[in-house]
Amino acid sequence: MKEVVLELGSGGKLMRDFISRTIVPAFSNPYLKNLSDASHLPSGIAFTTDSYVVDPIFFPGGDIGTLAVNGTVNDLVVSGARPRFLSLSLILEEGLPWDVLEKILNSIKRAARAALVTIATGDTKVVRRGQADKIYINTSGIGRIIARPRVDRIRPGDAVIVTGTLGEHSLAVMLARSEFRLESRVRSDCAPLGFLLPFWKKGALWMRDITRGGLATVLSELAEKIPHAMVIEEAKIPLSRPVRSAAEILGIDPLFLACEGRAVLIVAGDRAERVLKDLRITKQGKQAGLIGRVDDQIGRQGELLLRTVTGGLRLLEPLTSELLPRIC
């Protein structure tokens, strides 16, 4: 008997195959086919949905509520839409302390206000104790399309720009689980990416929020879609001290760590310096960095390469499965 296994949800090959071989054919239509962060619907509307099951529900820098707003908002922003309305579905486990629920609802309220979106509809379900883990949230989002990502216009020489340091969200959640028994002041980077909207008009050809699978996964998925290679430079990737140290101690590669308030942009080569300058003026983009280029001299079509600190080249591939630290 075939059953759902945990690995199906791990973001690896099993999941990609499931989506492309089972989900897409089942509902076959032009909107679903692109598998982008949000679908562009008729009349200039972008539409997206996401479910949130983070454990623990509170972590330094945010909670499941802020995540549920920002995650969906960011999917709209990076697909070229100004976020407008969200739906909010709560699945609650019997016995969830009331003050926990209130705290999360407050976070949702504050995050929605900060991201300039309105919670326009919602739903609440309660299941028996043990049938869910405390609280799950689904949000769907609608936005107005202001730009269309142009993967087809990406050319050699175009710049790869990240909007800030990588990996704080993953690390904050991992440490909040206290499985590593490490202490750190790292806080999740969870934040809305609305400040990126003007950059669609300043030369951005493509954007993605750096969520599950991290920068390496997000960029290698793009690399597969363009007829060039991409080369990014290890030494130029912005990392905060806590992430740098944790990566060293735990053997985790920050290139595969998730963020919830960072994005990577492909910007037309001649406008890159200007975009970088403008990004660095924004509050959330202070640590933005130009980390690489689309390239047709090095590597082959579809490859994402990392130039390491020692000067060697490494092929980066999408995350295989959830991160597993080495064991000795």
Place this chain on the structure above:
Amino acid sequence: MSLKKEFRDQRITAGLLKSISRKTRGFPHAVRIMEVCGTHTMTIHRYGLKGLLEESGVEMISGPGCPVCITPNEIHEAALLMLTDRENMVLATFGDMTRVPTGKGSLQTAVPARSSLLKIVYSPEEALDLAASRPEKEVVFFGAGFETTIPSIALTAKRAKEEEIRNFSVLSAMWLIPPPLRAILEAGETAIHGFLYPGHVSAVIGSKPYEFIAREFRIPGAIAGFEPNDILLATVSILDQIRAGIPRVDLEYKRVVDPAGNPRALALMEEVLEIKDAHWRGLGIIPRSGLKLRESLAPFDAEIKFGLSIKPGSTDLPGCRCGEVLRGILSPAQCPLFSKKCSPDSPQGPCMVSFEGACYITHKFGYSQKKTGTRAVPEENAGRIRKTGR
């Protein structure tokens, strides 16, 4: 300058490589050095030392130092059956153990029996704490490790007894590093001119357990740390020993390793564990190469507690040649499945799963060797790599 930076300083790296080139000049063939430890394999590939050393006349061969890899399939399958066939179990193990493919699938793709679950832990202690906090569950810690990890596994069994945590047991896959080295040398399947001994294992056992290699087999070796320049420094030492014709066990990781090892860890191992003959993937049964809990701790030995029958005999997936990779007679790229049917996305053997597995590391970091991006290697370098890449 921090210690870390010094051991990664590119100018020092360049100087050491030059010295290595000089010392290998005049040898009729590449000097073949086996790096025993998977973490060394990682550093060697990650920092591109593999190619740089080849250009300097040194060929690095990966050895058996990946605990996930050398744990034979019958133990992986026993763990899997505990999860799928027994109720109310928590099988706790390290992350990469869960993805090792067997004829019965992997722990990740297995559907646990009702009320049982798989829990990825980061230390044996975490599994013990889990047992203490969930007395209604049977917690089995499936721990694979060498002398680095073994003391912490031993400690959990000891604590479980002292604190009467009766719902905790250990499914052990505990391996000693020196015996397989003897087995590889006695088999004589591959030429090895020197050994790069593991740093962390040596921090526990010291340098003495390797001395038989210098004495009986006349092969030089050095204990090395895990930064690029640590490894090059140890390589220089090995080459000096070869040139002088005086093999020994040199300690190039003095900032961590004491020649006598760690007496407290050794005493704990002695107290809790006893040596047994053990079956290794690819290497067969090696006398006195594994450890198990002493009889006084039998109630915490999952094999005894649950009456498991773990016998050599289960087969690897068709075509998988991890066994030969672990013996150092096949390099990952020589395996017909490598990076084709077998990749980290769909591993056919443990060496493609573990972060310390030679196949995984070669797949992940071996870009220039794979020759996928032919343009990545400048012309003049490409020639040099071909010339020395015997």
